[in-house]
Amino acid sequence: MNxxxxxxxxxxxxxxxxxxxVSIIIFSTIEMLPGNFARAILGQSAxxxxxAAFQRELGLDRSPVERYVTWIGGxxxxxxxxxxxxxxxxxxxRRSVSSLIAPRLANTLFLAGMTxxxxxxxxxxxxxxxxxxxxxxxxxxVNLLTLTTIAVPEFxxxxxxxxxxxxKFPIFYSLANVSxxxxxxxxxxxxxxxxxxxxxxxxAHMMRMTRAAxxxxxxxxxxxxxxxxxxxxxxxxxxxxLPNAWAPIVNVIALNLAYLVVGVVVVEVVFVYPGIGQLMxxxxxxxxxxxxxxxxxxxxxxxILLNLxxxxxxxITNPKLLHPR
Amino acid sequence: MSIELQNDxxxxxxxxxxxxxxxxxxxxSRPARTTLQWIGVELRKAxxxxxxxxxxxxAYLLVALLAPVLAPYGESVLAGNSYEPWSRxxxxxxxxxxxxxxxxxxxxxxxxxxxxxxxxxxxxMIGGSLGLLAAALGGWTDQxxxxxxxxxxxxxxxxxxxxxxxxxxxxxxxxILIIAVxxxxxxxxxxxxxxxxVAVLEFVEAxxxxxxxxxxxxxxxxxxxxxxxxxxxxxxxFCFVFLTISALSFLGLGIQPxxxxxxxxxxxxxxxxxxxxxxxxxxxxxxxxxxxxxxxVVDWFLHKTxxxxxxx
Numbered sequence: 001m002n003x004x005x006x007x008x009x010x011x012x013x014x015x016x017x018x019x020x021x022v023s024i025i026i027f028s029t030i031e032m033l034p035g036n037f038a039r040a041i042l043g044q045s046a047x048x049x050x051x052a053a054f055q056r057e058l059g060l061d062r063s064p065v066e067r068y069v070t071w072i073g074g075x076x077x078x079x080x081x082x083x084x085x086x087x088x089x090x091x092x093x094r095r096s097v098s099s100l101i102a103p104r105l106a107n108t109l110f111l112a113g114m115t116x117x118x119x120x121x122x123x124x125x126x127x128x129x130x131x132x133x134x135x136x137x138x139x140x141x142v143n144l145l146t147l148t149t150i151a152v153p154e155f156x157x158x159x160x161x162x163x164x165x166x167x168k169f170p171i172f173y174s175l176a177n178v179s180x181x182x183x184x185x186x187x188x189x190x191x192x193x194x195x196x197x198x199x200x201x202x203x204a205h206m207m208r209m210t211r212a213a214x215x216x217x218x219x220x221x222x223x224x225x226x227x228x229x230x231x232x233x234x235x236x237x238x239x240x241x242l243p244n245a246w247a248p249i250v251n252v253i254a255l256n257l258a259y260l261v262v263g264v265v266v267v268e269v270v271f272v273y274p275g276i277g278q279l280m281x282x283x284x285x286x287x288x289x290x291x292x293x294x295x296x297x298x299x300x301x302x303x304i305l306l307n308l309x310x311x312x313x314x315x316i317t318n319p320k321l322l323h324p325r
Numbered sequence: 326m327s328i329e330l331q332n333d334x335x336x337x338x339x340x341x342x343x344x345x346x347x348x349x350x351x352x353x354s355r356p357a358r359t360t361l362q363w364i365g366v367e368l369r370k371a372x373x374x375x376x377x378x379x380x381x382x383x384a385y386l387l388v389a390l391l392a393p394v395l396a397p398y399g400e401s402v403l404a405g406n407s408y409e410p411w412s413r414x415x416x417x418x419x420x421x422x423x424x425x426x427x428x429x430x431x432x433x434x435x436x437x438x439x440x441x442x443x444x445x446x447x448x449x450m451i452g453g454s455l456g457l458l459a460a461a462l463g464g465w466t467d468q469x470x471x472x473x474x475x476x477x478x479x480x481x482x483x484x485x486x487x488x489x490x491x492x493x494x495x496x497x498x499x500x501i502l503i504i505a506v507x508x509x510x511x512x513x514x515x516x517x518x519x520x521x522x523v524a525v526l527e528f529v530e531a532x533x534x535x536x537x538x539x540x541x542x543x544x545x546x547x548x549x550x551x552x553x554x555x556x557x558x559x560x561x562x563f564c565f566v567f568l569t570i571s572a573l574s575f576l577g578l579g580i581q582p583x584x585x586x587x588x589x590x591x592x593x594x595x596x597x598x599x600x601x602x603x604x605x606x607x608x609x610x611x612x613x614x615x616x617x618x619x620x621x622v623v624d625w626f627l628h629k630t631x632x633x634x635x636x637x
């Protein structure tokens with residue numbers, strides 16, 4: 001058990017280091033801009049005084065290390081600094097990045113959670129059925145469908161769903177404009193289409209991996225033993241193969257939830273869902289760097305954490321990995 | 326039969342090819358064929374999906390090459406009123422500014438495919454040469470490169486691209502450079518993995534002892550032996566790059582107007598969907614069809630070049 005603990009701690013340490021390095025990378029991208037950032041934002045016609053004032057206002061006149069330490073210290077306390085959105089203009093108070101992000105992060109987590117709740121059981125059931133009836137018409141159809149959904153862009157799936165389920169047959173809303181005071185039931189129906197799109201995108205991969213993991217196990221001697229004993233196929237899959245397939249399956253679930261992090265950006269824009277992905281896209285076109293950096297850090301952290309948990313689960317459940325060569 | 330074989334084992338394409346590289350490439354002796362004859366024979370045996378893919382890809386390339394001949398109107402000519410319905414004059418109607426949809430689709434093929442191909446080629450040059458370098462040198466170079474790539478890969482690609490675009494601004498050059506560099510990390514991983522297996526073989530050792538230069542070992546000894554997986558990966562990476570560029574354009578951060586591009590065309594005409602008009606699905610479908618076609622061909626190619634053939 002000590003070995004497990006050590007490996008897990010090692011992975012956790014590695015995760016923290018990665019997160020630290022990633023925060024440096026995200027922060028220092030602003031230093032990569034050739035020339036002067038303030039001038040690039042304000043335009044060539046800006047007077048030197050305006051540029052200097054703008055830089056002072058944003059703290060760009062201090063050294064990069066000093067600014068990084070201030071920034072990361074703030075991040076640790078949940079303070080991501082202030083948005084550029086109204087900076088440089090004379091009027092208007094500046095909004096803190098956290099106040100922009102907080103409500104939207106909750107929305108995105110709601111959408112991701114809803115997607116995961118539908119997608120994970122669906123993928124497991126479909127994967128098991130495909131493994132059970134492999135090479136049947138059902139298996140081939142599901143295979144072809146999933147291959148196709150993997151290969152096509154998210155917005156294609158999204159618009160087809162919107163066209164069919166919101167416009168031709170008005171079952172759901174085409175726009176998912178939820179607000180904090182939307183009641184839960186309405187929130188669910190309004191978020192149905194974005195969630196459904198994301199489900200279609202991630203179910204494909206999860207289902208294929210579940211199928212592959214189970215079929216891989218079906219070649220093992222103990223499965224053959226069970227077959228020779230005359231146990232029905234469904235019971236073999238459920239009782240004998242599945243418990244041993246958990247490690248790869250949990251792994252693939254975590255990896256796909258990590259993929260969700262990226263998929264959510266496009267889908268939120270399609271359905272005008274007020275989440276953090278849409279905020280990031282808006283911030284990128286407005287070149288609102290503090291917001292972009294904060295969103296990127298949150299996305300990267302979620303991605304790293306999910307990958308890390310996939311890693312840890314596969315360590316805990318697989319004794320072979322505990323004693324690497 | 327053999328397609329199922331490949332799926333059942335649940336291997337990813339690179340696994341399959343890596344496994345194939347490990348196995349000794351002894352082939353049953355058969356009368357020598359010229360490359361053209363070989364291609365002819367393989368094509369006749371190809372599955373329907375591969376044929377479908379090849380036909381689609383050829384059609385796209387032809388459209389891209391012949392865009393000015395095929396398109397009834399210019400790329401950004403205001404030919405009619407905005408959002409005109411489908412008619413004899415405008416086969417797929419017009420877009421939000423009154424430009425002919427069909428012409429934009431045709432020019433979009435040219436722009437989007439060219440940019441995606443350039444980006445993929447660049448990312449293979451960067452990632453491939455670094456991967457070969459890491460495999461050929463090993464030791465500290467390998468460790469340093471691999472760890473740096475690990476860190477870069479721990480940021481989701483689209484998110485990283487968004488951060489870089491917000492700093493550098495959206496232009497075609499920036500787009501190509503940013504996505505090529507980010508995508509090179511994946512190419513590096515694969516190249517290094519397959520090249521590592523080759524770099525330890527006797528003939529590479531012999532070349533080293535012979536005192537061959539590094540670029541000879543990388544380019545003439547290792548590279549020819551890792552070509553099949555890299556070619557397959559080129560197809561997959563092309564799809565991925567194509568989807569990333571389309572997604573960025575769709576978000577309004579990729580290829581900028583008035584250049585015709587499928588991703589931005591979906592965005593510009595998306596409002597039509599709410600009136601039950603399928604026009605915005607055309608560019609999106611064009612993207613989907615191409616990526617699916619490339620996937621089919623890559624599947625077939627991997628199957629051909631991997632050791633999983635069931636008959637000689």
